[in-house]
Amino acid sequence: MPLPLMPKATAVWLVENTALSFDQIAAFCGLHKLEVQAIADGEVAVGMVGLDPVANGQLTKEEIERCEQDPAARLRLLLQDLPQPVPRSKGPRYTPVTKRGDKPDAIAWLLKTHPELSDAQVCRLIGTTKPTIQAVRDKTHWNAQNIKPRHPVQLGLCTQRELDEALSSVPRSRMPARPSEDSSEEVGENAE
Structure with a gap:
């Protein structure tokens, strides 16, 4: 009710x-x-x-x-005919000034640990621009000497759920090849 x-x-x-x-x-x-x-x-x-x-x-x-x-009767709330507020669409979100300096660190971490992510996905996750991603990638960013790769979730720039969704939407063809368990066993047998 x-x-x-x-x-x-x-x-x-x-x-x-x-x-x-x-x-x-x-x-x-x-x-x-x-x-x-x-x-x-x-x-x-x-x-x-x-x-x-x-x-x-x-x-x-x-x-x-x-x-x-009538003491047994119950009050009924009037139905409001006012329009309900529309939930905010997924668009650019506000990043506090104190966290804006952490964006290049998060970009560096994503480029290093998840190179399969496209620039557009990194833009959406971190809330940055493609030129900034390219500058971090090429080490031509104005603050390149101070950039340390740090996890964007720990920095508070995105949630773990958003990161997992971005990683799950990456096509298999872009995923980096990972060594299978069979090949590591063969290497171990040849070493003996």
Whole structure:
């Protein structure tokens, strides 16, 4: 069941301004009956300003009056016809100033440990540009002498999940060849 905005402040207003039972207020606000009783006794939410659910469009005066007349009735939250906020799309994200200097270190680590990643994938992971990646790769970056390869997840520039997703999307043809276990056993047998 959806709860009202700021449930405790709404409960304070309902206790002070209506004749609703503690059970009705508790059910509407998602609180325990004893917590609503403590609000009424002045033990909880002391000094809290009540939030008017009628003014906020969460209840109507008629709904409150209906429930005041019938103690078994429950308040129903009004459905909002306002548009819901749209989740932020995956676009460039903000990198704090203190972490911007860590980007070349993360780029160097990705180039060294995962050369199969494309420049576009590194751009997306770290939030950098292709010229910066090329400058780190060619060691022509303005701060090349101070760049130390460091893990981008530990630097906080991307999450482990994002890194794993980028690595899993790399085509097999771009993956570096890894020695198989069979070839290492043959080398071991020939050495004896």
